[in-house]
Amino acid sequence: MNLLRTFDTGMRGLLGHRLRSILTTLGILFGVAAVICTVGIGTASADSVNSRIAALGTNLLTISPGSTTSFGVRGGSGSANTLTMEDVTGLEDKQDAPDVAAVAPVVSGTATLVSTSTNWSTTVQGTTPGWLTANARSLSGGVFFTQQQVDKHAQVVVLGTTTAQDLGVTVGSQVSISGAPFDVVGILTASGSTGFTNNDDLAVVPITTAQDQVTGGSPDSVQRILLSATSSATIGSAYLEADQLLLETHHITNSASADFNITSASTLASTAASVTTTLTILLASVAAISLLVGGIGVMNIMLVSVTERTQEIGLRKALGATPRDLLRQFLIEAATLSFVGGLLGVGAGLLAGILVPRLANIAVTITPTPVIIAVVVAAGVGLIFGVYPAARAARLAPIAALRAE
Amino acid sequence: MAAEIIRLVDVSKVYGTGDATVHAVDDVSLTVKEGDFLAVMGPSGSGKSTLMHILGCLDVPTSGEYRFAGEDVSRMNERELASIRNRRIGFVFQQFHLLASMSAWRNVELPLLYRAARDRRQTALNALAQVGLTGRVQHRPNQLSGGQQQRVAIARALVTDPTMILADEPTGNLDSKASREVLDILTSLNKSGHTIVLITHDPNVAGVAERVVEMADGRLRDRVAA
């Protein structure tokens, strides 16, 4: 019997048991849809994490205070205020830290900004001109403040776009920060948000002025130091240079008890990437298990079908069907069930890809590869799980089959 | 002289072992020539169906030799047996064995699916016309009377134009009128050259055959037709 006719026979077999065929198909359908959907969610979250991390600037290193040990009790991370302007000066030394492109100490606090028309509460960062390079930011208007202005405690401010818009000010306007008048000298180019932080809602002032007006504290201590490496290739050596330099200035011999932490956006990126990959694999394997369960459903139904149709098999053999004809017929039935289930599953998966973001506010990015893999696997699962029942049908002795009740 | 189609030499079929051994067919020798109309008679359990399954290449004997049209069946593999069943033999069963989900003509078409055949629908319709069921081709088995169902089964047996038709109690589930129709069809098929082996326990049914053999406890003996 040729394939086309076997196919026709197989289809008739399936259509003879419509409800059962549909239910079996559903098992595969949900499996495939689940695989497509979960992989889609995984892909989307990986994309968004990566783009958020890219927005941080991959050349950026952040030094923050570490834990202190006093009387044998270790404080939590950031419990100390161990970073000083002396550290900053050390890091700016091209001899000791050749791979560091820019250094910017940062102190920050929250303050209310008042313009002629309105007021607005935001983060105020006090820093030095290195901030712009270290953060890989640029200006859309005006200029950044200079080192002279930092030294003179000048009352000048550079605003994020959101802040400038909300205050209704432009370069040349005046705003007051915590009651003191400041000249707006520059506006930053928009850069979007990183996680929960809006990078466009901030005010940047000279570090000296910030210490005077906003944050208070000793003029020598800084909260964080931002570093940028000369390129993404030198970030590793920049890290080592900074680490070495700070250990020396802080007189720490054992690097395990360092009182500072250096983090880089790229270590963050790889951590985040591995977390999302793990999560995607986890979700996808749960989905794959449901596909497997669907496959077992196919096998179950095919076994029932073979048992139930024992007489039919016997009759077909009496009429001249070879074992191969019957093997093919049942394999085609099983493969069709799962292939159709797989195609419908793709439809359902794509539909879910449209609905889930609207209903649950979860991004889903569907790429062709998992879709193709899911369909191929579904059809394969059907074939594999169909082999045993089909072989059973093919092996039945015609007489035993005919006599079966 | 007509060619030999069936030659059984000392054929036995034994089921079970030890105390439970049953000699369903016991040392049977039989020859059937092309164009014969043979009836196998005997009481229930005498081994008639077992014999027919051996003749139809559905079952293999435990011992003895079976030649179909001169060829040794015991040397054949599954494929060759399937091919003989498909090309040379047509079966008619007591329980009809029609597929319930298919229309009459689809049932008749079945054997044609397992060979290279053109115009399968037309061939099936012709076979149905031969058994007088032109008006019932789209009916499902459950929409047909017992006699009509058995006629569909006969159409299915003759659709491949087989050398031999094996009928196991074809009238066993039918009333006398429907039995008559079925026997008439078998007789006319024999007239047109088909070899027929008819199995029955009913002497009246066996009466339509040219030659009658009797089975008892798996053994066979010739009997001159009344």
Ligand SMILES: Nc1ncnc2c1ncn2[C@@H]1O[C@H](COP(=O)(O)OP(=O)(O)OP(=O)(O)O)[C@@H](O)[C@H]1O
């Ligand atoms: N698969 C089997 N296993 C064991 N014994 C069997 C098997 N098939 C048939 N038999 C036995 O073989 C003997 C002959 O059975 P068979 O079906 O050939 O009888 P029969 O003449 O066709 O009877 P009936 O007229 O009732 O159909 C019976 O005793 C039966 O019990």
Ligand SMILES: [Mg+2]
């Ligand atoms: Mg019987």
